Amino acid sequence: GPGGPPNGPPTIPPGGGPLTPPLKVTPIAPGSVQRAPPRVLPTPPALWTFAELKGEAVDPTRIRLAWQGREGATHYRVYRDDAFVTEVAAGSPLSFVDETRTPGQSAAYFVEALQQPSGPTRVGPVTPAPGSAGALKNTVVPQLGPVVLERSQKKTGITPSLEAPRDLSVTLTDAKKRIVRIAWSLPKWVTGVELLRDGAALVRTTSAAATFIDDAPPMAGTHVYAVRTLYTAGPAKNIFRSGDSPSLSLRTSPFRMVAIGDSIMWGQGLADSAKFTTLTRDGIRAALNVEVELTSFAHSGAILRGNTGALPAIGQQESLGFDQNALVTPGEIPNSFPTIFHQLNVQGAGPAVKRNEVDLVLVDGCINDVGVMSILNPQSTSSAVRSAAQTKCAPMATVLTRIHALYPAARIVVTGYYPIVSQLSDLAALPVLVASAVGTAALATPLLGIPPDPIAAIGVIAAAIGGTSALRTKLSESSDAFYSASSAALTNAAATASTQAGVPSMATFAPLPYEPKNAYAAPSSWLWLVPTGAVANDQDDVITARTASCHQAGVLDRSVGRPVIPGAVAPSNLDMLKCERASMGHPNHAGAQAYATAIAKAIQPNMATWRERFATVRRAP
Incomplete structure (x- = not known):
């Protein structure tokens, strides 16, 4: 366009005249060499290799592991806290979900890449033992086991702890009838709650309820309320509990x-x-x-x-x-x-x-x-x-x-x-x-x-x-x-x-x-x-x-x-x-x-x- 781009090279206006914008010339001292600054190239992202085992918590009772394939590997072995857990074939998805965890539990995992030879190993002629008869012959020796090609780095996996419900409140809605309303806010991982009155379970729910009406507190004067998170998981429907929420006391007697x-x-x-x-x-x-x-x-x-x-x-x-x-x-x-x-x-x-x-x-x-x-x-x-x-x-x-x-x-x-x-x-x-x-x-x-x-x-x-x-x-x-x-x-x-x-x-x-x-x-x-x-x-x-x-x-x-x-x-x-x-x-x-x-x-x-x-x-x- 006319006058050139705002930050482009200077241009000569039609009909002559000074450059727009004016050309700046920096004099160079005699004998010096002017060099352009070095060009910095961005670092390419690191490639995900087998050695880098990845792991993350799926929920409070499961850890998911994933890894890249290793050239030549025929199968992989998964270890938890140095103990063998399972084996994954090379043709399968290279991942594993550990479903045996409990909330707030940690474990160190690693994976071995192994290669299983395709057949038995043949060795050369074997010399008979002294004094024994028999001609020299080739001997076939069975393969003893797979070869460990590489072991991944260890990866620590931690399941999230169960959080107690927050924002607990207790309200005496009817002083004469001694009716108490308890309310709370639910955390992330919850399948139910357990409400406690004076240290004993008052009610357990199987849904993510956030309120409860206590219409029959004992005649004793002051009662203490708290609530726990319940989390049910696994085929056996195991129930896990959080710690207690901060407790609140309420005088219900006159x-x-x-x-x-x-x-x-x-x-x-x-x-x-x-x-x-x-x-x-x-x-x-x-x-x-x-x-x-x-x-x-x-x-x-x-x-x-x-x-x-x-x-x-x-x-x-x-x-x-x-x-x-x-x-x-x-x-x-x-x-x-x-x-x-x-x-x-x-x-x-x-x-x-x-x-x-x-x-x-x-x-x-x-x-x-x-x-x-x-x-x-x-x-x-x-x-x-x-x-x-x-x-x-x-x-x-x-x-x-x-x-x-x-x-x-x-x-x-x-x-x-x-x-x-x-x-x-x-x-x-x-x-x-x-x-x-x-x-x-x-x-x-x-x-x-x-x-x-x-x-x-x-x-x-x-x-x-x-x-x-x-x-x-x-x-x-x-x-x-x-x-x-x-x-x-x-x-x-x-x-x-x-x-x-x-x-x-x-x-x-x-x-x-x-x-x-x-x-x-x-x-x-x-x-x-x-x-x-x-x-x-x-x-x-x-x-x-x-x-x-x-x-x-x-x-x-x-x-x-x-x-x-x-x-x-x-x-x-x-x-x-x-x-x-x-x-x-x-x-x-x-x-x-x-x-x-x-x-x-x-x-x-x-x-x-x-x-x-x-x-x-x-x-x-």
Whole structure:
């Protein structure tokens, strides 16, 4: 074309003119010789010769060998690890498949090229042995065997190992029915899978399945899942297995709660749905999205321990001279027995509780050891109440230590009490409370000036009180003394038990955010009033059922520390009155909610651990 190719030799434009592009001339020094650079030719590919044995894995149980023919060879012999395997005629395909291998197995192969002579070998005349007769003659000697012409290089063949399935995941698709979905990704070589649960084969498949639904895991809390690859090969259908995949554990049993204690823990006067133990259960269920199982042994009137002697072994009763199991009554009926320690050590150690799966224990106790009658008795002193609380609440540390021994995985929350009466309590309501809880005799003091039968004459009480606050002051002082001393003792018990167990925060005291306005008959009271029916909303949720139970039982615990064997002693009028009105001074709906809030705050640091423990989806890293 015009001007020549872009990189071609210079051309002369039509009509003359300079070269396009300009010709470059490199001058040569006189006497020098200009030589062209040497031409480098590509290296031809190496020829495949007999010496170069080729081998490759066909699958996890087969190695294929191939080789080039050797001139003059009549047949070939194949060796594996220096042992003869087979022979291949020269006219056949020069290859061999070793089908005796196992996954991940190696072997060294080589092939010999041999030549078999076509006939017998003739040799020259043989000289007879000395002294023998006979003429000289030619002798025919049979060929002894083929001649090895060449041996190939050794070739190592390795079958691929079976890989375990990858990306294992387990999902609790239905917590209530405990249905688990297991899924995984399949590797290259697979004809089936083997799913393991807790180290034992759960199912074997003959197809390359990648999911399985476990709809019947045992009731035990946590299960471990893993999966293996299966590979079937050979005429005998031998089954080979990979190693296990990384295992995943999944908690399939519910979150387990145990409650032990007195009437506060029981929820005196409250419907089951309104008790703070139930509210706590429901809150955990919502926060963790798991089923929560609550087992409560608490009941009204329970004392902390029956004696201060040596602790019995787990499952054994305290040495009190009677069978506490025979004293079990409906939870609403005040009864010192079974003790809180018995609730734990005997009832809580029985088959009703899966001890190693308990996640949370709620416990209270010691107000009945001190005595509500002492706190609400105007003739008691605040110093005496304080001293009793310090002494009677201290054994909680022993109870907490036993809780840890029984339920080693559990977090323990100790709930406290509250000042029953404050300076904001309604003056007119207090004499009725004292008469119902302690008896009218407690009011017979010139200081108070209250009639001997305030329950029958509530209006007279209010008039008799006039403007005095003497009763309220006395009860408020005793209430504050019990509240502060018991809170300190229970806080110390939780810390002591945690230190002794070597588990920080094993037990935590959950203080109630209580204010004077929340006291009995105060403006924002968290407590039930005496259910006389004389004041609006003084009836608790279960008063009808409780009254029936009181009369059906026919006998009540009349004094702290002294059991009443059923049928032995008839109840007094005060015993029956205290039973019927047992909800007085106990948390109402607002109070139960306050307890639930305090417990939620106490267990908040443990929520991350529980979320991990009860994760509904687990995936292999």
